[in-house]
Amino acid sequence: MNWGARICPGDEFAKLETLVAIHHLVTRFKWRLCGKDDSFIRDQLMPSPFEGLPILLEPKNVEYNDQ
Numbered sequence: 001m002n003w004g005a006r007i008c009p010g011d012e013f014a015k016l017e018t019l020v021a022i023h024h025l026v027t028r029f030k031w032r033l034c035g036k037d038d039s040f041i042r043d044q045l046m047p048s049p050f051e052g053l054p055i056l057l058e059p060k061n062v063e064y065n066d067q
C-alpha cells in the first residue's frame, strides 16, 4: 500500500494473504444467503442489498492434501 509518506513493504504479501483466504473460503465452505429481506436500495449509482448480504458458511467436509 502506498497511501502514506512511506511505502508499505507488506503490500504484495497482504494481497497474497487475501487471495489465499478467499481461496479457502470459496473451496472449503458452502455459502448460503441468510438475510430475510432481499430488497435493494440505490446507493449512489450502484444498487446494494438493503440489509447487507449476511451469509452462513458451512464446511464442505472435503479432504485436502495440504502437505
Ligand code: HEM
Binding pocket: 001, 002, 003, 004, 005, 006, 007, 008, 009, 010, 011, 013, 014
Ligand atoms: C491490507 C493490508 C495493509 C495495508 C492497508 C497497509 C498499509 C500501509 C500504509 C498506508 C503504510 C504507510 C504508512 C506511512 O506512510 O506512514 C504502511 C507501512 C508499513 N507496512 Fe503496511 N499495510 C498492509 C499490510 C502490511 C503487512 C502484511 C505488513 C508486514 C507483513 C506490513 C508492514 C508495513 C511496514 C513495516 C510499514 C512501515 C514502512 C516504513 O516505515 O518504511 N503492512 N502500510
